[in-house]
Amino acid sequence: MVLKLEAKNLSFSYKKGTPVFKDISFTLDKGDVFCILGQNGAGKSTLLSCIGRLFDVNSGTIRVDGQDISLMTRMEIAKKIGYIPQFHTPVFPYTVFDFVLMGRTPHIGALSSPGKEDKEIAENAITEVGITHLAKKPYSEISGGEKQLVMFAKVLAQQPEIVLLDEPTSHLDFGNQFKILSMIEDLSNRGFSVVMTSHFPDHSFLVSNKVGVMKDHKFIDMGAANDVITENNMLQTYGLDVKIVYIEKAGRKVCVPLKNNGHINSQEI
Amino acid sequence: MSQKQNGDKSVWANPKVRTALLFLSPVIIFLISLCVGRYIIPIPTVFKILSSPFFAIEADWPSIMETVIFNVRLPRLVMVSFVGASLAISGASFQGILKNPLVSSDILGVAYGAGFGAALAILLFPDPTMIQFFAFGFGMLAVGLAYMINSFYKRSSTLILVLSGIIVGAFFSSLISLAKYTADPETKLPEIVFWLLGSFASIRVEDVIQYVPLMVIGIIVLLLLRWRINVLSLDDMQAKSLGLNIKKYQAVIVFFATLITASAVCVSGIISWVGLIVPHIARMIVGPNNSKVLPASVAIGMTYLLVIDDIARTLVANEIPIGVLTGVIGAPFFGYLLLRQRVGWS
Numbered sequence: 001m002v003l004k005l006e007a008k009n010l011s012f013s014y015k016k017g018t019p020v021f022k023d024i025s026f027t028l029d030k031g032d033v034f035c036i037l038g039q040n041g042a043g044k045s046t047l048l049s050c051i052g053r054l055f056d057v058n059s060g061t062i063r064v065d066g067q068d069i070s071l072m073t074r075m076e077i078a079k080k081i082g083y084i085p086q087f088h089t090p091v092f093p094y095t096v097f098d099f100v101l102m103g104r105t106p107h108i109g110a111l112s113s114p115g116k117e118d119k120e121i122a123e124n125a126i127t128e129v130g131i132t133h134l135a136k137k138p139y140s141e142i143s144g145g146e147k148q149l150v151m152f153a154k155v156l157a158q159q160p161e162i163v164l165l166d167e168p169t170s171h172l173d174f175g176n177q178f179k180i181l182s183m184i185e186d187l188s189n190r191g192f193s194v195v196m197t198s199h200f201p202d203h204s205f206l207v208s209n210k211v212g213v214m215k216d217h218k219f220i221d222m223g224a225a226n227d228v229i230t231e232n233n234m235l236q237t238y239g240l241d242v243k244i245v246y247i248e249k250a251g252r253k254v255c256v257p258l259k260n261n262g263h264i265n266s267q268e269i
Numbered sequence: 270m271s272q273k274q275n276g277d278k279s280v281w282a283n284p285k286v287r288t289a290l291l292f293l294s295p296v297i298i299f300l301i302s303l304c305v306g307r308y309i310i311p312i313p314t315v316f317k318i319l320s321s322p323f324f325a326i327e328a329d330w331p332s333i334m335e336t337v338i339f340n341v342r343l344p345r346l347v348m349v350s351f352v353g354a355s356l357a358i359s360g361a362s363f364q365g366i367l368k369n370p371l372v373s374s375d376i377l378g379v380a381y382g383a384g385f386g387a388a389l390a391i392l393l394f395p396d397p398t399m400i401q402f403f404a405f406g407f408g409m410l411a412v413g414l415a416y417m418i419n420s421f422y423k424r425s426s427t428l429i430l431v432l433s434g435i436i437v438g439a440f441f442s443s444l445i446s447l448a449k450y451t452a453d454p455e456t457k458l459p460e461i462v463f464w465l466l467g468s469f470a471s472i473r474v475e476d477v478i479q480y481v482p483l484m485v486i487g488i489i490v491l492l493l494l495r496w497r498i499n500v501l502s503l504d505d506m507q508a509k510s511l512g513l514n515i516k517k518y519q520a521v522i523v524f525f526a527t528l529i530t531a532s533a534v535c536v537s538g539i540i541s542w543v544g545l546i547v548p549h550i551a552r553m554i555v556g557p558n559n560s561k562v563l564p565a566s567v568a569i570g571m572t573y574l575l576v577i578d579d580i581a582r583t584l585v586a587n588e589i590p591i592g593v594l595t596g597v598i599g600a601p602f603f604g605y606l607l608l609r610q611r612v613g614w615s
Contacts, residue, residue, distance in 0.1 A: 078512030
């Protein structure tokens with residue numbers, strides 16, 4: 001079977017000599033959720049942008065369904081790969097509905113406007129995400145959590161097969177973070193493959209079946225969350241002493257930072 | 270703010286009535302404009318004269334009325350309408366693709382380029398027919414230069430394009446000053462000054478035949494791209510991830526918006542404000558969606574400039590340069606609208 005997404009030896013640098021990342025390889029199946037962890041500035045977002053060919057990699061290949069994306073047109077890519085950026089407010093306060101409708105762009109001819117079918121798809125996407133009550137509101141006047149949901153609706157309207165999420169839970173309150181995480185789980189259950197960047201190792205226990213830890217321009221470890229989110233890896237990546245414990249009542253592991261002093265560390269919890 | 274809109278139970282609150290009024294207003298104002306002027310012609314006579322080429326109507330009006338309608342007012346008003354529409358829709362398009370509600374149709378330097386072209390033609394040739402060609406050519410050249418400067422930057426952004434336009438505008442505005450400085454103050458200087466102030470006083474049928482088709486083509490292309498402009502007004506990463514080749518679309522839209530602005534400027538001189546405020550008025554009425562803003566801008570641009578031109582023609586015995594009036598009337602009017610209603614951007 002052909003893999004949904006296959007990235008091989010990707011390298012990228014803005015200027016000569018200063019690589020943002022190099023020799024990155026990974027593969028993704030249908031329904032996989034791949035979570036990329038790493039410090040601020042480790043190149044996570046750039047890697048995500050390259051996967052959607054928003055930037056072109058300097059070397060390496062990315063294949064979607066076995067097809068090299070550097071040989072695809074932007075429209076063809078947009079039909080396969082959707083992208084949800086970090087926080088963004090457009091200059092003009094389009095209504096939530098108009099904004100979600102823009103997700104239909106790759107399916108609409110250059111000189112055309114969205115038709116009845118496109119509007120129905122956008123409406124369905126809004127219903128699925130559960131924000132029907134927001135449809136007529138200006139996008140600029142809703143809360144951060146609501147904005148992120150609107151972004152999900154937009155990507156659903158786009159109907160891609162792979163969804164890229166750039167730190168989907170940052171800027172969100174505690175409750176909204178988990179709302180978004182369950183949204184991601186839902187995407188995966190429906191057969192979307194997801195690549196996301198995150199600052200929360202905990203979140204990868206929750207939603208991802210695959211984790212890559214980025215440090216010094218490359219993955220220092222990659223695999224199942226249970227194998228990759230280790231106390232050693234977290235120390236290496238963030239320079240932070242953490243305790244990873246299984247909590248029976250939650251039914252999963254959590255990653256708890258300790259106060260980063262040796263003596264507290266030795267006392268244990 | 271919103272209570273004003275909701276509490277308003279007048280017919281104006283009905284969106285269908287609003288749309289109908291919006292698109293009927295240029296037609297109504299056009300007909301009224303045919304009547305007014307130094308020589309007032311009653312509306313029934315205007316209708317009769319207008320239909321006389323098509324139907325056998327007995328001419329019970331003095332022949333001078335016919336001359337005024339067909340040779341003076343009709344070409345002038347057609348030109349005024351399309352200049353208004355062109356400046357407004359190109360302003361709306363630029364605001365969209367440059368993601369900036371404060372830019373107008375001449376943000377990329379077209380007006381100053383055209384102004385310098387006109388000044389140069391006035392200095393070089395005794396024959397005024399060259400003025401239009403030079404204005405048009407230099408207007409297009411200025412935007413071409415701004416685009417070239419922008420392309421020098423590897424990671425070009427809309428902000429750099431706007432800055433390039435400002436650079437080119439400043440350059441040509443200095444050249445205009447130089448042209449004025451060297452011009453003969455008795456003959457050429459006043460000609461340059463009056464051209465720059467803008468006027469429709471000398472519009473001929475030939476001007477209409479020459480430039481209105483260009484404007485119609487540009488307006489149609491921009492109208493066809495109106496929904497795409499929504500997507501282009503998002504940040505570049507999003508527009509790209511939705512499958513748009515931003516540079517290609519930007520180039521096409523800038524070209525056609527410039528084509529119609531240059532056509533407008535070269536026949537009428539520099540008319541400020543229309544390209545900036547009409548799109549805002551349109552957004553106040555139809556909301557921020559460019560699918561509606563662009564057609565509404567065409568209608569409002571026509572209406573607005575026709576009204577201003579009527580005032581320019583009738584207020585005092587000597588015609589007031591229209592470029593002066595658009596600002597003098599437009600600025601306070603826009604200020605009033607801002608106070609009254611929410612704007613279509615944040």
